[in-house]
Amino acid sequence: MTEAPARQPTLGVAVLTLNEAQRIEACLRSAAFADQIVVIDSGSTDDTRERAERLGAAVHLHGDWRGFAMQRTRALEHLNTDYVFFLDADEEISPALRAEIERAVSSDEDAVWRVWWDEVAFGRALTRMKPRGGIQRLFRRATLERFEGVVHEAPVLRQAVPVREFRARLLHHSRPTVYGSLRKLAQYVQLGATKRSAQGKKGGVWRGLVMGGLVFLRVYIFQRAFLCGGPGFLYSQFIALETFFRYAALRYDAPQPDDLARR
Numbered sequence: 437m438t439e440a441p442a443r444q445p446t447l448g449v450a451v452l453t454l455n456e457a458q459r460i461e462a463c464l465r466s467a468a469f470a471d472q473i474v475v476i477d478s479g480s481t482d483d484t485r486e487r488a489e490r491l492g493a494a495v496h497l498h499g500d501w502r503g504f505a506m507q508r509t510r511a512l513e514h515l516n517t518d519y520v521f522f523l524d525a526d527e528e529i530s531p532a533l534r535a536e537i538e539r540a541v542s543s544d545e546d547a548v549w550r551v552w553w554d555e556v557a558f559g560r561a562l563t564r565m566k567p568r569g570g571i572q573r574l575f576r577r578a579t580l581e582r583f584e585g586v587v588h589e590a591p592v593l594r595q596a597v598p599v600r601e602f603r604a605r606l607l608h609h610s611r612p613t614v615y616g617s618l619r620k621l622a623q624y625v626q627l628g629a630t631k632r633s634a635q636g637k638k639g640g641v642w643r644g645l646v647m648g649g650l651v652f653l654r655v656y657i658f659q660r661a662f663l664c665g666g667p668g669f670l671y672s673q674f675i676a677l678e679t680f681f682r683y684a685a686l687r688y689d690a691p692q693p694d695d696l697a698r699r
Contacts, residue, residue: 447541448472448517448577451493452507456525457482459609464491466528469538470521474514476507484525505583505590512580518544521574524608527553532604540574540600547598548591549574553608557671564663567605574602585631610671617674624678629685639686648680 449470453460454477467473468491475488479499488495498510508522519541523529529537533551540549551574552567572591579597583589611617629639655661655675661668 445518445541445544446471447537448474448515448520449523450508450511450515450520451475451488451523451525452478452504452511453480453484453488453525454478455480455482455484457484457487458612459526460484460487461491462528463523463525464488464493466530466534467521467523468492469534470517472515472517474511476511476514478507503585503589505585508583508589512577512582515577518577519574520577520580523573523606526609528607528609530604530607533602533606536602536604537574540602545598545600546576546579547600548572548579548593549600549602551602552605553610554605555611555671556607556609557611558613558667560664560667561607562661562664562668562671565661565668566659568608568659569606570601572599611674614670617670621674621678621681625681625685626689628678628682629689632682632686637686639683639688641684641687643687644680644683647683648676651679652676 449467473493475493475495553569555562656672
């Protein structure tokens with residue numbers, strides 16, 4: 437009697453959205469190889485949800501914003517695949533990364549895989565910069581219990597597993613325009629200030645100037661953004677400004693959890 441072929445492990449991709457109509461289609465098309473795509477929307481007022489549904493994603497509205505960790509944990513509840521890859525709406529999976537993800541899933545290994553970014557900012561891929569990220573994105577679904585944290589959320593695993601690393605990178609369209617970067621700046625300043633307030637950290641203008649200056653030097657010089665011309669300078673400046681205003685908000689705005697901006 438011929439044995440039935442072994443069942444291949446399945447992959448789900450989870451995406452968080454809020455008013456991502458301009459980017460969601462490219463994002464989801466890059467993930468079309470997955471067995472299931474779940475979109476967790478935080479209350480978009482544009483046609484993000486409609487565009488995602490047209491591309492075959494299962495869209496779930498969770499407008500009661502309680503942080504990125506909660507939204508990612510909610511995505512797990514809607515997935516029924518063996519593995520899950522978390523993809524942000526401003527990211528795209530390159531063909532090379534797709535091949536690596538498919539090999540990892542086919543291995544059926546109980547592990548966690550990290551991925552790095554190539555930044556795309558102000559109309560240019562900043563490929564001469566050192567890659568950013570090193571974020572854990574691919575998990576075996578049964579091992580991943582939940583996420584914790586308001587911003588820069590962290591996975592909570594049911595057991596310790598090996599950590600692997602993909603060589604190919606995600607394309608991260610982090611700052612398409614100056615105007616959009618200013619809006620994102622305000623969101624992440626408040627999120628970061630709230631997180632640090634809960635940790636009992638202190639803010640202030642001088643502390644912000646020092647830390648922002650150090651961040652600018654790290655990104656522009658040591659991460660080689662200076663090799664990327666004007667877009668590299670703007671990218672570094674926005675990262676530094678986010679750091680400065682985070683400390684200023686921590687000192688003068690008295691951040692509260694209810695003030696959290698949503699993505």
